[in-house]
Amino acid sequence: MENRIIFHIDANSAYLSWEAAYRLQYGEKTDLRVIPSIVGGDQSKRQGIVLARSIPAKKYGIFTGESIYSAKQKCPNLVVIPPNYERYMKASNSMVELLEEYSPIIQRYSIDEVFLDYSNEEDYLNTAYEIKDRIKNELGFTVNIGIGPNKLLAKMASDFEKPNKVHTLFTNEIQNKMWPLPVEELFMIGSKTKAKLNGRGIFTIGELAKLDREYIYSWLKKPGLTIWNYANGIEDSPVKNIPPPVKSIGNSTTTSFDVDNKKEAHMILLAISEMIGMRIRSIKQQGSVVSVGLKDYKFYSYSHQKKLDIPTDSTNTIYKTSRKLFDKMWKGEPIRSFSISVSQLSSNDFFQLSLMEEYNKKEEILDNTIDKLRYKYGYDTVIRSCFLHSGIEPIIGGVVMEEEYPMMGNF
Numbered sequence: 050m051e052n053r054i055i056f057h058i059d060a061n062s063a064y065l066s067w068e069a070a071y072r073l074q075y076g077e078k079t080d081l082r083v084i085p086s087i088v089g090g091d092q093s094k095r096q097g098i099v100l101a102r103s104i105p106a107k108k109y110g111i112f113t114g115e116s117i118y119s120a121k122q123k124c125p126n127l128v129v130i131p132p133n134y135e136r137y138m139k140a141s142n143s144m145v146e147l148l149e150e151y152s153p154i155i156q157r158y159s160i161d162e163v164f165l166d167y168s169n170e171e172d173y174l175n176t177a178y179e180i181k182d183r184i185k186n187e188l189g190f191t192v193n194i195g196i197g198p199n200k201l202l203a204k205m206a207s208d209f210e211k212p213n214k215v216h217t218l219f220t221n222e223i224q225n226k227m228w229p230l231p232v233e234e235l236f237m238i239g240s241k242t243k244a245k246l247n248g249r250g251i252f253t254i255g256e257l258a259k260l261d262r263e264y265i266y267s268w269l270k271k272p273g274l275t276i277w278n279y280a281n282g283i284e285d286s287p288v289k290n291i292p293p294p295v296k297s298i299g300n301s302t303t304t305s306f307d308v309d310n311k312k313e314a315h316m317i318l319l320a321i322s323e324m325i326g327m328r329i330r331s332i333k334q335q336g337s338v339v340s341v342g343l344k345d346y347k348f349y350s351y352s353h354q355k356k357l358d359i360p361t362d363s364t365n366t367i368y369k370t371s372r373k374l375f376d377k378m379w380k381g382e383p384i385r386s387f388s389i390s391v392s393q394l395s396s397n398d399f400f401q402l403s404l405m406e407e408y409n410k411k412e413e414i415l416d417n418t419i420d421k422l423r424y425k426y427g428y429d430t431v432i433r434s435c436f437l438h439s440g441i442e443p444i445i446g447g448v449v450m451e452e453e454y455p456m457m458g459n460f
Contacts, residue, residue, distance in 0.1 A: 054173045055288060056165040057195040057203035058148065058180065060141075061212035063161035064088040064101035067140040068130050070189035085109060086128035089117045090354070098338070098354045100132060100393075104212075114356030134296055137161075143188050151176060156200075156288045159395040164200050166288040177215045185213065201284035202227075204236060223282045228255025235279055239358030242276070245269075254280050298329045298336065299390025307346050307383035311376070314384060316441050318371045319433070321389045326364030327420050329391060335360035336391035339367060341374040344386035352388075353378045360395055364416055367391060 060066060065088050069081040085106040090097015097117045109124040121127055141160045148155055154166035167173050177194045185191050191213035195206030198219055205227060206218035218226055233243040235254050249268075251257050257265075258280035265273040278284065300321050308314050318341070329336060337360045342352040353374040361367065371389050 052168065053198050054167040054170065055197055055200055055203040056167055056173075056177060056180075057197075057200065057207045058144070058163045058165060058184075059193050059195070059207045060144065060161040061191045061193060062101045062103065063140075063190075064132060064137055065103055065130075066101075066190035067137050068133070070140070071136055074189065081128065081130065084128060085111075085124045085126060086130065087111065087117070087120060088130045088132050089120075090131065098356060140188065140190070144184060144192075147183060147187070148180065151180060153290075154288050155290060156396075159393075162395075164203065164288045174215070174217070181213065181215055197282075199282070199284045200286055200288065201236060201279055202282050208234070218282075220282055223258075224255070227282070228253060228258060228280075230254050232257055235276065237279070237359060238276060241358070295332070295334070295394060297390045297392035297394065298325055298332075298334070299340075299388060299392075300324050300328075301342070301386060301388030303344075303386045304384075307385050308387075309381070309383040311379070313441065314375060314379065314387070315372055317387050318375060318389065319368050320442055321387060322364050322368035322371055323433075325389055325391055326362065326367055326416060327423065329362045329394075330416065330420055331424075333397050334394045335362045335397045337361075337393035337395075338391070339370040339374065340388075340390045340392065341371050341378075342386075342388040342390075343375070343379070343384050346383040346385055350386075351378060356393070360393075360397075361391075362397060362416075363412060365412055 062082070065081055065086060068088055073080060082103050083105065084103065085108075086103045087099045087106055088101040089099045099111060099113050099115050099117060099120050102111050102113060102120075106120070106124065106127065109120075109127075111120045111123055111127070117129060121129070137160060141157075145155065145157060145163060148163055148165055152165050152167055152170075156164040158164055167176065170176070173196060177196055181192055181194055193207045193209075193211050193213070194215045195203040195208070196215070196217045197203040197206050202218040202220075202223075206216040209216040209218075209226070230253065232238060232246050232251055232254055233240075235257070238246070246252075246257060251260070257277065260277065262274070262277060265277045269276075302317065302321060304317065308317065336357075338354055338356050340352055340354040342350060344350045355370055355374055357366075357370065367389070
């Protein structure tokens with residue numbers, strides 16, 4: 050489908066750029082983009098994570114997903130700005146409204162990423178530069194625009210040199226522009242997949258692309274074929290006009306008794322994860338950040354977060370991550386309230402495989418089959434055996450937490 054022209058428009062350090070643009074507009078003298086700064090959890094909550102960083106912060110070795118405490122250790126003078134999702138959604142809406150002037154076929158993949166189908170139009174390169182410059186001049190922030198014959202290559206192109214750039218990646222450019230890159234820079238390859246590939250001497254995207262197709266299938270099965278296709282620039286999903294993802298999916302519950310043993314706490318986390326997994330799959334989303342919040346018997350609240358390598362909609366992955374976060378922060382005090390949320394959501398319409406990171410085809414089929422049974426016959430139609438005679442509800446809906454728009458900046 051080489052005759053297609055797909056743009057991928059990606060706001061540079063979106064949250065931080067939007068925060069900086071807003072503050073400058075209202076008279077603040079300091080541009081957050083030119084000082085060591087981050088957008089992350091409340092500064093008083095040492096366990097929040099970095100959601101966006103400035104280029105000066107990057108030079109200190111600060112990375113998205115690390116704890117604010119760790120970032121402050123690297124840069125004691127780091128400016129920490131708590132996120133304002135309403136503000137960011139307004140900036141995102143303004144960007145989409147501008148893009149709609151150029152094409153009616155737009156897929157709002159996340160709050161700061163948009164695919165635009167510019168096929169059958171002329172002068173696509175000058176149009177991309179015009180869009181980039183208009184966003185900077187009219188809206189006050191910068192974007193990268195990647196151009197390719199499909200969404201994958203457009204996405205890869207937008208990740209080339211930043212900020213405020215336009216890049217192309219067509220089939221005849223793959224060998225020179227994409228193949229020399231480290232294999233972990235290929236979309237949907239995380240740390241576990243990288244380790245597997247490196248273990249067999251595969252360190253670049255080109256080395257993966259040149260593997261025999263049958264060999265990669267015999268080794269890694271269907272996920273292997275997917276990343277082999279990606280390495281060769283093969284991807285044909287359409288740009289779809291779909292609703293933007295919500296900000297987060299979360300549930301909380303207050304127990305009828307103080308929970309003071311780990312087994313019961315884990316079961317409550319599993320019950321909440323069951324509901325969150327069903328809800329996130331029902332809206333065809335996947336999330337990159339899992340957060341667990343606790344309130345103890347003295348009504349003291351605290352929370353931990355973790356950023357995943359690969360977005361997920363798996364109940365099991367949500368539960369395992371929540372359990373690890375709980376084990377890390379719980380000191381044995383009685384707990385009376387639990388909450389879990391999954392954020393940095395994006396559509397699963399584009400790429401649905403989690404590949405080798407946590408990929409389990411049987412688990413995916415099982416999740417979807419159980420969802421169908423529960424929605425048709427009731428939530429208690431299928432429950433896990435560990436809940437039998439436990440006194441704990443097998444699926445906890447609790448209080449539906451805030452659902453707005455996404456926290457995400459990456460796929």
